[in-house]
Amino acid sequence: MTPVKFENIQALRGVAVLLVVFCHLQAIEQKYSPGATFLPDWLDYAIASVDLFFVISGFVIATVTRGQFQSLSKAGHFIFQRVTRIYPPYWFYSTLVLIIWLYKPEMVNAGQGHQINLLASFLIIPQDLLPLVMVGWTLIHEMYFYIVITVMMPIIPERIFPVLLVLWTLIVISGFLYFITNCDGNYSATVRVIFHPLTLDFIGGAAAALLLNSRILNNDRVIIAIVISIFLCSVIWFNINQSVLKIEGLLRVLLFGIPSLLVVYAAARSEINGTAYFPKSMIKIGDASYSIYLSHVLVLSALGRIWAKMATTGATAHVIMLVVMLLATISVGLLSYRWIEIPILNSIRRWRTR
Template sequence: MKKLESIQALRGIAVLAVVAFHAMTVEHRYGGGDQLLPGLLQFGQSGVDLFFVISGFVMVTVTRGRFAGRGETGRFLWGRFSRIYPTYWFYYCLTATVFLARPGWVNATQGHQVDLLASFLLFPGIHLPLVMVAWSLIHELWFYLAFAVLLQLHERMLPPMLLLWAAIVILANTLQPPLRTPGAAYIALHPFTLEFISGALAALLLYRRSAPLRGLRTVLIPALIVLPPGIALVHHFNIVNSMGLLRAATLGTLFGLLVYTAARLETFTGWQPPGVLVFFGNISYTLYLSHILVLSAIGRLWRSASPAPASLVDNAIVLPTMLLAVTGCGWLAYRLVERPALDFSHRLRQRWFARQIPPDGDGAARPKATLRPTGER
């Protein structure tokens, strides 16, 4: 199987955008005085939206030829849950230790209130999870569960079912006031589901058998026409600060086009993204989970130990230190925690879930050499 390095590079961009957004928040909170990081880094929070689109793309990619196959649902869910939970639980335990020792250091934005059991299981609740950035994982798990239901169908049914799913979400958020209280229904009908669906549709478009092999110009021109002005409009109208249908539909469409373009470039032209972005993509999951802890720790040291926390020179020293620390901790945790956990779960999946391909004539795709995003998430 050929690996799609472009998808890893986009993951790298997504996690760096989120880190930059939170670094700006830390600088504002602990640095004081003039700020070096520009306000346009507010757009960095859209890195989560890009993660959602990539997840939808990956789900279609890793399940090609597996629809309506006996045992494939268990195999799929094991792969998804073992990808999410072990590494998350490491950071949960780390954060819980800090929370029990210093409650005032965790979840300050919601009055230090947290449901420890719901956070451990990543169940929807009225409060953010203990690891605050893990709110996005709750949406991920919902999509995985719903997609596992679609795996029971013939593969040719996937496009209409995805479109029907999107229509239900849009109607639920248009014909009645959006749900405000977090819970299972809030997650199930949340507009963010549209971003997962956008990524899934991008993968279906990429892999359709009738897709012609076009040159670089044909692939790039639509993206260059749509993406720069689209992203500029999102920033200008501050769409990224909402959590509703407009944000999901706009960013889902733009990032769906971005993912499709990057994957198509690599598939049909051999284009390879910069290695540094692939590196950050490889460690993106553990970097995403750990960066708030690292940034907060450095911020507290900054405020207590710096001789001039309000000076621009001080900011210029601390901000690169933040990036180096976040990267170093993320890389170490990837090597020592995430990668071993993934290798172990993969061995168990091979042992427990024998791959069985549906027979010819059931409408499912036949096994073939496919493109697989590296570091499935």
């Protein structure tokens, strides 16, 4: 029987959030370092962590909704669980950033003229500006995926769910190609989310969960070999055309989404086969990944400003500062998970059982 929770998948969350941290640590180093930068350019590949996160999310949702279709109450339970999992911790950090913005607006969303849309930020709905919590743009895509699944659940028989995933894929691809061909970027933020190719990562993750019940690609070592081969091809292609990191289209999903899908499938399949690839520490980071994800930009930005004022240019001090920033980011995220996220979730559970 397929388990509902996979430790390997939870550890992959840890890998994904650390990749996000390294990606932004590199940006902070470039912005605030008093001397030369040390972090290598190949850390640009850490942007693939977004695809990995979305594939994991699709996998988890398809797993937890198994056997829950054609029931309005179960669909309601599903979306309630998702909303109460996503919003409260996000609101906590959005409020912190709002306080900073009210006190020093020049410190928030510098890339878009320090503008914010308060209502859209707190509701996690499509907008043309970045949310208060910069990484919240990914949560907009998450919520869209949850809403679509919630609408499907009470209406369709579960046996046709794979067919609808195929149709959804075709709709996303067709819509994306139509709008980029005919609209020259002049379409709403909502349309952009609906037809965004990153939705294909969610769909791919859901497909990976469905494939677990089949005998397709049963050998996780073979899958890992395929992943390595595809990733190496992606690296070679990237070195030929480095603009891939700026592409939000189908090419990005092909280069990063497909390897992420196979990694997630291999991790889940290997656990079913009795193999665990990750240490317990990575599972713990995976448990706290949402808190780390929400808090890491705040922590890195604060430490980056301190770093710039210290004006230390020695190599040893530089490396020490990078390590301190990395460890501080993980530590704050773990503490946030223990003292903010878990208490909030426990309070919601107690309220619901009254």
